[in-house]
Amino acid sequence: MRLTYLGTAASEGLPALFCECEHCKKAREAGGKSIRTRSQALIDDALLVDFGPDTYMHMLQHNLHLTQIKHVLITHCHQDHFYIDDLLTRAAPFGNADGIMHVYGNNMLSALYHHNVVTRGIYPNTDKALRIVELEEFETVTVGGYEVTPLLADHNPAEKCFIYMIQKDGKTLLYANDTGYFKDEVWEYLKGRKFDLVSLDCNHLDMQVYHNHMSIPCCRKVRERLLLMNCIEKTTPCVLTHFSHNHGGIQEELETLTKGMGFFIAYDGFSIEV
Secondary structure, eight states, X not given: OEEEXXXXXXXXXXXXXXOOOHHHHHHHHHOGGGOBOBOEXXXXXXXXXXXXTTHHHHHHHTTOOGGGOOEEEOSOOSTXXXXXXXXXXXSTTTXXXXXXXXXXXXXXXXXXXXXXXXXXXXXXXXXXXXXXEEOOTTOOXXXXXXXXXXXXXXXXXXXXXXXXXXXXXXXXXXXXXSOOSOOHHHHHHHTTOOOSEEEEEOTXXXXXXXXXXXXXXXXXXXXXXXXXXXXXXXXXXXXXXXXXXXXXXXXXXXXXXXXXXXXXXOOTTOEEEO
8 A cells, every 4th residue: 555645734835825934935935845835635545635736736647647546535514625626627627537536435525416416507517527426434335446434523613524544455554634632532433443544634743732633743642542441553654744834844844853763754645555
């Protein structure tokens, strides 16, 4: 299983659109791995995680052929993770992709889809291009050859946000973006599970933040508990992502800040295989 990070920033991007803060200035100067687009990931060139406003840029940067991707997991409906206007252009006359793209997520997806397709009425032929599939927490479904289990995230109380357990060919990924410290029912579900790769939100960096998003202290606490529960080994790759300009995001600084903690620092284009 290969996980590629297409975007590793929070909702504003890094540098942010309308910002000249110290972190944004440093990112502009540093360039390279410190320039971060909005969050998105790709598993094995087959399963897309989230569909945000930088998907078009990711297509260009990484030579993606989105017509070939038939399955998308959505963590939640904040615009930096679910930019529906671009997704709807898969249908004619905007696009000419063959077959149906299945988009999986919470019950809010259907409401947004209905509003844009039916109420606004500007995207015809979507029924021939897209299918919204509503998921229920802790219920495993088969998605394009992967076994996918949505788990409840600690994020936006106005909707049911998900983190995902993804399994294929004997490998298991825990993808935990846009969540704070895991809910009790999630920890209970994880008992007896084994993960080959863990991806964690680290929006707040070195702040003591454990709710809504994670921080380095929170990520360390999650990793330590996963180790204690024998869900991972000390050698299991744990990757941090989703960095905000409010707290920093310079690649070299993040690597120094987390040195010796057992984490990889993701950057746009970072890929890891297990």
